[in-house]
Amino acid sequence: MPDMKIGFIGYGAMAQRMGANLRRAGYSVVAFAPSGGKDETEMLPSPRAIAEAADVIILCVPNDAAENQSLQGDNGMLAGISAGKLVLDTSTVSPEQALALAKIAAENGFVVLDAPMSGSTPEAETGDLVMLVGGDAETVERAKPILDVVGKLTIHAGPAGSAARLKLVVNGVMGATLNVIAEGVSYGLKAGIDRDVLFDTLQQVAVVSPHHKRKLKMGQDKSFPSQFPTRLMSKDMGLLIDAGRKVGAFMPAMAIADQALGLSNRQHADEDYSALIGAMEHSVANTPHK
Template structure:
């Protein structure tokens, strides 16, 4: 492992935590971060430089447009990558983008595994992400030592595009469920329940997932440190709605959550997506109780 160099294109909060775990496991790590923060990792100036220097390239960018920008141009990844290298795409992108990257890989001779993760910064820090893999079994086996460092479990979703679809299912459930919880909180506060009693009770009941209990604690404290920013959750819900229309899926609850998160995104883009709970509470703060 000490001879293998891993290069990140995109080095925001999640990638930095994954990079730290890979360094602790003995890998050499370099990164390109157009907007992400820096740590002790060696930073290189362009995606092209990452592609030239690294044995395995990990894409971890916010959306389709950012991924295409990192791939193309004289300083893009495609200008520096050589045949046979492995690209792990941990970004949450559209299924079409995942398929397009795989096609580009086939044309240029590099190998692609889509590997979006389920989990936020607490799971990334502990190396307990759930990795969703899309691609062939041989490529997954090649990537497994890396995936085993950054995640506790890898689920082979199927061929390229499958992991992107599965990630949208998971995030859609997260977003829709949070919206339902927020509506329940809104009713409880509007109806005059004691605020602390309401939030404390929701921490104790089985119908609230551990993930959403963490979000409720943020709302109770009126502090929303960004484990998963609203702008990214809102983007994912938009991808889901687009994919759902193409598939002919019936998703009214997820559509409502998409709209709620889009509204929350106007004021809370860089706060955790649980800021929707705060926005809901603010909307009823001056409601008279009967």
């Protein structure tokens, strides 16, 4: 299987790291990115060119609109794809978008999994992502050798659209937890707890996950290199709130986190979403934040 060619449509920070791991595993990798070349990967001029050249196409784009743009038109993926090819949609998109792509695949004779990943750039770097997949079992089995390279675990969430829904749950918990931590930090600082004592303590307690301990370290250092930019987390929270409204779910804590991350996004869109800790420190505790 490593003699297969894998084509990325969208080649940002996560996709580049997945691509590097696939190359190390022996796969040939090509990519399309609107902003041009990213690394030593061969870059092709359009999604159509990727679909024509690759055996497996991996979509890794920011949102529903970007995905639709990559699919449609004379230079879109659908203009170049042929029957039988496999598409893995690792983008975090709405459940409706995932279902629409599954319908398009059925109508055009190719197969697709909604396959968003859980993890940030450190996990993508080491191939330790958790891959969530939605689709039929046969397609999951077909994709398994590729999924096993980029991730440490693949969870088959159910039929098409299931992984898109599950990813919103995961990111909602992640965003809401970060907001709770930021609120706790703001209280602790305003109450006069020594700053380093506060951050160091939160690094030691079991109630804070390893992921969020990384975010606390960024907050303590007042430096937020973008492992998962605020603009994408804010987008995902918005998708979750919209999806929750449609099914009548009760999610007040996640709704508050959506608002907090939306506010943080105004000034920290391209910084890591942990910049919310710094924004809260600045605005609530009135302590310096760059």
